[in-house]
Amino acid sequence: MSGMRAAAGGRGRLSGSDEEAQRAANAQAPVIEHLFRRVYGLFAPHRRALIGTAILVLIGAALSVVPPLLTQRAFDDGLFPAAGRPDLPVLSLIVGLMILVYIGSALLGVWQTYLTASVGNQVMGALRVRLFGHLQAMDLSFFTRTKTGVIQSRLQNDVGGVASVLTNTVSSILGNTVTVIAAFVAMLLLNWQLTVVAVVLMPILVIAQRRVGRVRARIATKTQESLSEMSAITQETLSVSGILLAKSFNMQGAEVQRYSAENKNQIRLQLSQAMSGQWFFAIVTIFLSSIPAIVYFVAGLLVDGGAQAITAGTIVAFTTVQARLLFPLTSLMRVALDVQTSGALFARIFEYLDLKPAIADRSGAGPLRDLGQLGRIEFDGVSFAYPDAQPGERPTLDGVSFRIEPGQFAAFVGSSGAGKTTISYLIPRLYEASSGRIEFSGSDVKDLLQESLVAHIGIVSQETYLFHATIADNLRYAKPDASQAELEEATRRANIHQTIMSFPDGFGTLVGERGYRLSGGEKQRIAIARVLLKDPAVLVLDEATSALDSISERVVQSALETAAHGRTTVAIAHRLSTVVAADVIFVVEQGRIVERGTHHELLALNGRYAALYAEQVNSALPQTPA
Template sequence: MPHSIEDVPRSSPVVTHLGPADAELDEPVLGRIAGLLHPYRSKLVLVAVAVVSAAILNSLAPFLTKAVFDDALFPKSGDPRMDLLAWLVVGLCVIPIVAALIGIAQNWLTSTVGNSAMADLRGDLFAHLQTMELAFFTATKTGNIQSRLANDVAGVRTVLTDTATSILQNTVTVTAAFIAMVVLSWQLTILTLILMPVFIAIQLRVGRRRQRLARKTQESLSEMTAITEEALSVSGILLSKVFNRADAEVERYREANRQQTRLQVEQAMTGRAFFATVQAFFAITPAVLYLAAGLMITGGSATLTAGTLVAFTTLQARLQMPLLQLMRVSLDVQTSLALFRRIFEYLDLEPAITEKPGAVRIDDADLHGAIEFRDVWFQYPEPRALSGTVNRDRFGDSGVRIERDEDAAPSEGWALRGVSLRVEPGQLAAIVGPSGAGKTTMTYLVPRFYDVTEGAVLIDGHDVRDLTLGSVAEAVGMVTQEPYLFHGTIRDNIAYAKPDATAAEIEQAARDANIHDRILGFADGYETITGERGYRLSGGEKQRLAIARVLLMDPRILILDEATSALDTETERLVQEALERATRDRTTIAIAHRLSTIRSADVIFGIDDGMVVESGSHDELLEAGGLYARLYVEQFGSGQIEARFTDGVRYSDGSLVCDRRHDDRRADVSF
């Protein structure tokens, strides 16, 4: 445990890129893909039965064709056998009809299995991302996460819906056709398939290249999605208009679009020459077979009849398409493996904040709300970013982006240094200090947005790491400086904290937050749409809705992070009244509130450079002449407060700063 600045390791957090671009996963990807299909194995058995049945039926047709020529039309007896011909024609008509019906059933089963497996994968990925710690999302662009959920999962649709069935179907068809061809003429079979090993070797090389291109294409698409999310969000549009950067944003998107187009064309063209060669070979093969048949007949072969040759060329033609499809499917699988690796890369990330086995749940009846920091040292962890998630145009060629909370202490890499303090149940504790002192960092440790590096944060004597995540989330509510509202109604935004809340409960929370009358002033009342991130509302309205949401949640512990900053006087008064109701009968930690709140705090903690440098009441800290007094006077000197002073406020060195004579009606200051 470090106890002095000299003992602190001198390190800074950097982004860790997981998985190099061309690295293979340790765990076999194909096995994991098969695992996605495992819950639907009964349907897959039916698919296999349908595939085999259709392949056997289709393989019988050439033998019926042989019988038509050799036994019905041109029998050795000399006269056509019309009765036999009729039955053979019926068979040739029935076989494709039955095979088509089987194919319809097979396609329904395949589509059901594939889309269900894809929905499972998408759901599992979303659920896993919900468990990731806050630091992961500070290091990864939202657009990249959206791209993996949407584009990457959609990119493997074909593999999950069609590929497995296609492989089985074409393998069975090729096997059946190969056996039938050998039965008809093993010599012609060898001639037909003589170049297959060469084609397979070339196909493997083409597949590896397409796999690399697929990964680059998806990374490029992720970047486009990220640009779209950044530039076309309400905040992004507002920013570009304020600084007249619309043309630059358009060019940034167009360049990414051009890169995506180049990769798409390259991916589409890779292997085209190979498949053209294979198709040409199969197209030429019948002519070669006719020549070989002529040589065999000239050489005295008695087994090669006209019917045999017709049946063999029919099988050879039917063999061409399944073989080509197998090669294409193989390429598709190799291409999709790159996308599966990107998806599994997220699924393999272990959340940094987890619930330990045997974690204790604190129910409301047992919760008092005491908070204690016990010798807490905290250093922000190395944020985890995945390959292709960093915007190199904005962060340099290194591809490394440092992400950290603004309160992190920059000098030594430690955001908090040996912090020890206690807030009793029901107390209002204020935390003040300069920007970057570690105030927000402290509040992030209470609800376990991050875990301490050393020491412990306790609620009612329990280390928060020993409590269930659910009970901690229910115990701690937070109102931030910039509350988040989703695109929906005002009612839905308030009820987010308690989905089963009644209309009366929602309206009472709004009244307590001083927003009910304002809501009724909207044409649609509680059904008013807030807009993305609440941009249709003013800052004070959003803040009061956030307070209403917390009041509806009714947590035992409340954290207020600069909840009244940048508000006009009247709005600030309304928000302040709402906050006074919110802090009643619950433990509250307030950051940088106005002086009216600070003065009424039971205890004020002064934080500087990640350390608690003083604590006490408002009057005690002014008398001490330390950090709090210095911040107080700085705010007074800048004209942000109006006050009259009667007593001298002195710094710890004894120098007189000013006289103090308070008029509480106008004593407002923010820290």
């Protein structure tokens, strides 16, 4: 299989059957054990703020039921006392207390909002960074089999989808629960018979709410999957490469239709999510709003039956408390639905957080210490198959063994798909060998911290990646604290300094997305300068000039020779003319090394290398007209 499978796999679109399978697999939220316990754990670092919030919520909830009780006293003791005339001093005191309660509740509400918003946004921010950091630690194979847009959607849409829940849920659940309980107690104190009438149907509403919540959770999962697909389409088609491809094949209309189809699906799902539960809440609102009328009727029956405890003040206070019960009870039910819905989003987030990188530092791994053999590379019986290989399929590498001494220039050549690039992936441990042993500077790569291993390796690939930033920023990616003098020295050695200084903004020139404002040769030389700033002991060149024209190739090749001086160099070569001076050339065919030696030794063998070289030389000669 081709060594470039990993590089290409992430860019290919799924076939129709694959997309259907993916949608079917994601129709339900992933099952995560102890989900809500893990969500609760996100708030653990903010215990003091949460305790403060809880105290404020309790005080605010308690204050919320005081005005209705004061209303009863205002009616029975101030407006209509037993003496018959209004008692203005008592009424003034009660009104003053009510105003103080309202002011205190408002101030507590502002403070509580600040605490909950602060905690919620900090938890969400920490979750976003945690997910991003975890994705950074994932192995290369994860990204080759997952669309970039899908990954971006998990990071942005899913985390963003739980933002309001993280911000408002804690205070809403605490506040509304306490308010409902306090209102219920107040109603019992006022009249237990009317309380029974008011709450008799509540259990039925709770059961209905749970069923609605399960439906909304399923819709939320499908909605996020649709958002992921839209993000993937956007990322694929609105990048510079995607736009060039669409314009080259006149497929802009087809891409718009593809996006439009998914957009219609998203609209349908959003509408379903918005409407799910609306009939339920309509019934709840009708029921709770009708209770005062029912209370008036039942109160009339009780008074007519001789009940002495029901006064005008009691009825007014009871209906006031019950009205106060309407909003928090409805809010509590909505929050319960939001929690069930957000559970599906949290499950998707934790699904990614639970992914285990295929390559991780094992216990006891340490930094590279033996610098005496720095730059020495050895493969001993190494075999490798990509994770998506089919059972029985020939491995990409099969029993590969070789040794490269410090300072040597080693080249790997062979036909396309022979496994050359895979070797370059295994040296910095971007993939893990299926079997065999790989040593770097005398140590097994599995005994080295990945950070320490990669610190000594520089890679220049065929497809140079530059950020949409200035040339200086792209160079400093290798060495953030590099001085201007160091940038200039590196670019001179990479044969790009004069070109950079010819730009109006010099090192401050924006290169555009993926460096599209620069030519292929300019991008490659900037990449070489970036590696020179890193100053690694080993330089890996993965067909670094194969995509360039002959003039650019000569300029870049000169820069590569400068970069390779004094360090171990591993070149994956398609054009054999670039490696004729190599100290050792390894010929790879079907995952095995079939020949090794210098250029002249391999030509003398008259084997596979000689055939490849003759083929390239003949193809480069001008053709004689027939």
